[in-house]
Amino acid sequence: MIEHISFSPALQLSDDIELLRTTVGRFQRIFNGSGYGFWEWDLQTQHIEWSGGFWERLGYGPEDAESISDASKVLTYMHPDDREFAIEAARQHLRSGKPLDVSYRIRTKMGDYIWTQVRADSLRDEHGHARIMSGVNFDITEIKKVEAALRESEARQVRIIQASSDGIWEWYADRGGFHFSHRCWELLGYDDLDDVLTEGEDRLKIWRKHIYPQDLSKFDNALVEHMAGRAPFDVEYRLISTQGEIRWIRGRGRAVFNEKGQPIMMSGSNMDITEVKRAEERVIQAKEQAEKANRAKSDFLSSMSHELRTPLNAILGYTQLFEYDGNLKTQQIDNVREIRKAGEHLLQLINDVLDLAKIESGNMTVSLEPVLVSRLITECFTLVQPQADAKGIRLSSLLAEFSNTYVIADHVRFKQALLNLLSNAVKYNYVGGEVEVKLIAQPGQQLRISVRDTGRGIPLQRQSEVFQPFNRLTAENTNIEGSGVGLVITKQLVEMMQGYLDFTSAEGMGTTFWIDLPMATEWNADSIVRTSTNKDYTPASLNVKRRCKVLYVEDNPTNIRLLQQIFARYPQLELDVAEEAFLGIYKARSTQPDLVILDINLPGMDGYEVLSVLKNDPDTRAVPVIGLSANAMPYDVERGRNAGFYDYLTKPVDIHRLIEVFNKLLHDH
Missing domain, CATH: 3.40.50.2300 (Response regulator)
Known part of the structure; x- marks a missing residue:
């Protein structure tokens, strides 16, 4: 007895469906990853079913699905100049039955256009009538650019050659070699009729023979890297002309690649930059001379500092020794201290010049940190109080709500800058005048620290000279001490701290200088201790008992x-x-x-x-x-x-x- 084996039709159908799903899924992934647009157009319902990432690459999303699925609406995405041409191509396909192959421009979501190529065929009924058209869209923008470049090649060369003295060259993969314009050969000293250019030898080889030997590898490497798509072709190299002259060339070019990433053509130019290079050499020489001059200035300042400090050592040293003598009269002590003050002023002038030189050379650095402004004002008032008392000038501050406000600054340099403004406000003030420091908030989280005096002011015609080094604005004709570099140093210090310094002034009414600095997060201010206002000239005590x-x-x-x-x-x-x-x-x-x-x-x-x-x-x-x-x-x-x-x-x-x-x-x- 033969036993029959039967198969379940339902089980077989389930396997077929699963296989179909797997296959459809695989093709769907391939379609979506390709960036192409795969579509089917039902000519009866005018519905278009799309697959692939074509529309997504153009910037469209799910909200546009209805429009791009409607055949009548898809036409609105075509460039107006290409619409009739594309419709006529579709009609020809439907009439003739030959596969559709047409290119046109299509609008992206951003509003610009790309070129797309469409290839399609139709499914027809027994009467030969097309019912469904299936096809693919893919981006051929780059290919179109290549085509346009090829069409415009001759015209472009003519225009460039007429407008420029640059040499033009092109390379085509299918033509096997380089073409150089007449101007390229002129750079080498050749004439179009020279035999060397008519013997059929590869012109790139001729060109390479004239490249300066040390630059040949640089030229070759730039060309190889560009052809591999890794870097732009932009290289400077030297050529040796037929007369033995060395000329500098800047070669720039761009290759066009096919879909496989292979270069199919390359166009470029050769610019004669010999004069530019000679100018660069002159600039380098000038820079070296400037650096040499700067070094000479630094050497001079160092020597000047040394030579001036040597006699000052005796002046200030011996005046300090007098203070250690207990048998001097009060008047004599006062006289000695006047000598010492004058020597210290001279020393400060030397230090000012050295500070200015240090800033100009870029050797001065700042360390930015939160600085409590109110405490710094108190410290500076302490230092200028004796100077103000001598002229009966009242110092005041208006802190408002900023008594606990910090700014981002270098504490030492900020103090130096503010102290200089206060010293000037006292020096150039009238007897019995006033100096006021005021804190004001500025836009952008900036705090303005203004220093106002009631002095003589700065004439309008001289205000542009305020920040000129060694310019004392006629103060050199007075008995007011100064070097004329304090404000220059102050301005540069403030700018190094990312701040801003400026002023307003009215002749006969006074001047206001201000510093703008960025505010920091507020901290609780420690108690501000007022220190002694006078410099201590008391002889130092030696705490050494042994010999x-x-x-x-x-x-x-x-x-x-x-x-x-x-x-x-x-x-x-x-x-x-x-x-x-x-x-x-x-x-x-x-x-x-x-x-x-x-x-x-x-x-x-x-x-x-x-x-x-x-x-x-x-x-x-x-x-x-x-x-x-x-x-x-x-x-x-x-x-x-x-x-x-x-x-x-x-x-x-x-x-x-x-x-x-x-x-x-x-x-x-």
Whole structure:
């Protein structure tokens, strides 16, 4: 008996449906990923069913689905100039039965147009009537650009050649080589009739033979990278003409790629930039000369600072010594302090010039942080109060609701800027006048700190000169002290802190300067402590009881005598002097001093070399060494501290500062 096996029709149908779903899903993914538009047009219902990402790439979304599915409405997306042509092509297809192949422009969601190519065929009934048309749309914008470029090639070359002296070149993959315009060959010194151009040799090879050998790899690499689609073709290189002249060329070009990413053509130009390169060389030379001049200026300022500080060391040093004598009369003490004030003013003028040079060279930096404005105003008032009291000028501040307001600034530089404005407001004010500081909110979270005086004001015709360095606006004809660089420094400091400085002035009525700085988040202000208003000229106290040996290595007799007289006032300190470097090293090794004071500018061996010897010698490496020099440029101080000096003091020597160092280094054990 033969047993029959039967299959369930329902099970078979289910498998077929699942297979169909899988296949449809796969094709749907392929369609959507291609960016093409696959469609079917029911000619009876005029409904178009779309697949793929074509319309999405044009910017359309689900809200546009109804329009693009209606055959009559789809026509409105076509460029008006292409509409009739596309309709006629469809009619020809329906009449002839030949596949439809037509290109037209179609509008994107943004309103511009791209080129699309349509290929389609129809499903017809037994009578030959088309019922359903199926096809595909794909973007051929780039191809159209290539076609347009090819059509315009000759005309473009003519126009460019007529309007420019640049050489034009083109390359076509299907023509096998480069075409160079006559101007390209002129750059090399050739004539169109030269035999070398008519022998059929590859013209790119001829061109490459004239490329400067060191630039050949750069040219080749730029071309290869561009042809691979990795970088634009824009390269500068040198050519050697037939006469041996070297000329600079800037070659720029752009390749056109097919759908496979393969270059099919490339057009470009050769610009003669020889004169530009020569101009660049002149600019570089000028820049080098400017840098050289700037270095010379810095050297001059450093030398000037050193030369002025050396005599100031004696002036200020000896005036400080008088203050240590207890037998001077009050009038004599006052006279000495006037000398000291004048010397300190001269020192401040030197520092102002160095500050200006530091800003101009870009070597000054700021550290921005929240700064409590009210406290800073109090600190500055404290410093200018004696100056104001001497002229009977009243200082006042109007803080309003900003007593706890912070701004973003560099505390030291902000204080320097505000102090300079206040000092000027007092200096250029009338006796019995007024100086007012006022805080005002400005748009953009800015706080304005204004300084108003009731002084003589600035003439309108001179106000444009306010921020010119060394211009004192006729104040040089008065007894008012100044260098003419304070406002220049102030303006640049404020701008370095991302602030703004300006002023208004009326002659005979006064001047108002203001600083605008960005406000910061508010903090609770600590209690503001008013400090003493007078500079302390009281002789410093040496807190050293034991006997200490100090070695001073210095070649300037005046500086030596000054330190000898300073030390004479402190019997517990024994000063030994070495007037040249080698003797100083010998004495340091043999006497083992407690401290070495070392000048930098020594004959034969400078202070840094002496310091290095002392630090590398086991017998002296533990001896602290401080630098004392008239080299006071910022980089001098920084270099000194980095070199290993315990401290780096500048001349003129400040006896208070010197005694502070002694107290730290020579304290009793």
